[in-house]
Amino acid sequence: MIHRIIAVASVGVLGYFVLMQLYLLTLALISAFALDKERMLERFGRIDDMLVSDVSPPVSIVLPAYNEEVGVVESVRSVAMISYPRFEIVVVNDGSNDGTLQKLIDTFNLVPVPLPFRANIPTAQVGQVYHSTRPVSITVVDKLNGGRADALNAGINVARFPYVMLTDADVLIDGKALVNAMRHVVEDRDRTVAVGGNIRPLNGCVVKFGHIVEANVPESFIERWQLLEYVRSFVAARPAWASFNGLPLVSGAFGIYLREAVVNVGGLTSGHMGEDMDLTMRIHRYYRSRGEPYRMVYAPSALVWTEVPSTRQVLRRQRIRWHRGLMTAAHDFRSSFFNPHHGAVGMISWPTMVLFEYLAPIIEMAGYLIVPIAIILGAVAWENALLMLALAFLAGAFTSLIALLLDERYGYFNRPLAALRLVLIVFVENFGLRQQTVWWRVRALIGGGSTHGWGDMQRRGVANLGKAS
């Protein structure tokens, strides 16, 4: 009897992986079509006309900063150099203990101003507001520490324009990212409430004057693996979700929202570990429950480069935090699970997010335990178990390679050595790092490991990422 149960469980684990890989391959296929359409518009859609148009909607760019002394100036400079007709930068200093605020004041000649604003979203107490009009309109809000979500809410309150771009102070934004993202708004102003962007690891890239001058595959194994993860998620999955208006997550590193939509749902949830997913899902629920037409789109050519963890300790904390965020969201939005009233989000993207993201570490971990037991008990022949394991890994590698092939249209990382490094990481990730990540995510589910509201990321500064550690 036990033999049979274990044999069935082993086949069940295999079946789960086959189903997951089929789902990911389907997403990659749909993404290929969506990316083709996007590429066509980008190349032939005369998008640059928007740059000289006086009807391009203005955008407030909100950058929350907590102890970002090392990279904040470079980030603000990169944002200030964005090509777009009308935008303002709102930096929120969330009670930093280092010299973040002073560095901003000194570099941009900020002066204290009694800037009036309405606290549409409640936040921790705001102190002084600083302003400068050089090189562009920069407003710095100094407030008491309240976490990333609270800082973003304060920035949204101060933002003057109808669209807010929520991002981080440790990112470099591509010069054409905003115009490529806002194109979607211009095409359908009435329905577009959010636009997500394409995030890339900045580690290994050479940055000069706030711009990427050379995009490289990172040197270290951990950073390179994260590059692969970002490509899998942002190139092979999100375009597909967005094509049927089922985007379950607009990434926190680059998301443009209709300000009114964020205010209507009460802003970002302070203390939530996955505040970006929480906000996306609440906006979905808000519009679905009112039956108002809306769309959340994904702009793959809106590129943003962000610093990713370069040590296992920081990566572990980040992954635990992300998975806890997903866990909380899975609980909060359980009513969306297979809910036909929530459209494609309720019927496709949210259930698959829960099944293949939230539950994946449990099932994978169970597989690592059950299969050896099945072999010892003789319930499964070791040759078959080995083949099953090989099949699961090969299917994963195949999906990753398809994602990298789709990514080729952006033309990054095309040095011969970079190609080999990427292919190598596709296969090597299955031996050690993958299992470790599964363990971290299982720990997140059972409550182990400590995290901090701002992620405890040790910044090297965006300008220094291309240099050796």
Added chain:
Amino acid sequence: MDGLLPVITLLMATATLIAALTLVAVKLAHRIILVGRGVRSAIYIAALGEMIATKLLPSHMPRQWARDRLFHQAIIDYRRLLSGEDGEFVDELIKRSKVLPSLRRCIQPPWLNAIRLRAIGSYVELASQQEIPHLRSLLTDRNEFVRFHAAHGLGRLGDVASVPLILDLCVRVRAWEVAKLADSLPLFGREAVYPICRWIDLAWQSPNSTEQAVAEAARTLGLIGDLDAEMTLLELLESDRREWRIAAASALGRIGSDSSRFALLRALRNESWEVRARSVRALAYLADGSVAPIVSGLLSDSQWWVRQNAAETLGELPGGVVELTKALESEDHFAADAARNQLAELRLLPAGVSPRLSVETQ
């Protein structure tokens, strides 16, 4: 199952290996292509530069040049840069290189969309007056990119007769294409004002006219800024369609006559807040200080955007700063906030004004 598993694994291993090799090959090919493009671009720029400098027309040019988009780009860049005698020489080079017949062939439907679109992009930049009939025929192409590129080409060549054709097209196509087509209309210049006004008059009667097409036409009239468009815009400002009133309000500000000013002042009482917001912003273009006290009244509007636009307009009007400073003392907190915000933006906030951060909710 036992027999099937090794076969599936083997197939998956083969597929993965092929994908890996493809990826490496594609990346290498991509790099080689990029290097090749750089070399070809340099050759074209140098060769064309030499011909223009020496004014020597070659008896013939390599046939493959006419098909290479890098050559198209190089010659487009020279054409944009040069005028007068040099510009005429570039036109002669375009003729001699037979680039236009080659591009015309590539735009025809049997070719793949990527090739067609690449060709139309260069074609509209290089086309001369003789190409107008062909460009007009492309307005009915099945591909939307080809259509709006053709509209831009016609705009560049100033073919006013095609303005009604483009506006008719706006009625039949999706919203985003209307916006793209409308972008081409200001290129036609003042000559386009009469056909646009006439088209709006006819569209008004027609049940097929879409709100967006007329609104885009009105916006174009504003961008051209010709007094002849005033009557049409004044009528649109009085229409029962909100989108038309909004577009007309923006456009009238750029025309700047007395009638426009009176119409815009009347529109400040419009029931639609979008019309009020646009009208008050449009008044800034008139630079008439006498309207500042009236604009100041809109600092107490119920809508944030109207108050914001009124404050911005006062910041630009002669005497507007005085009105903003007066509004600081207003009992209406919303008006005082809007004024304080704008004065802070202008760095004109009087000393001693309380640095209060307003925390009222809307």
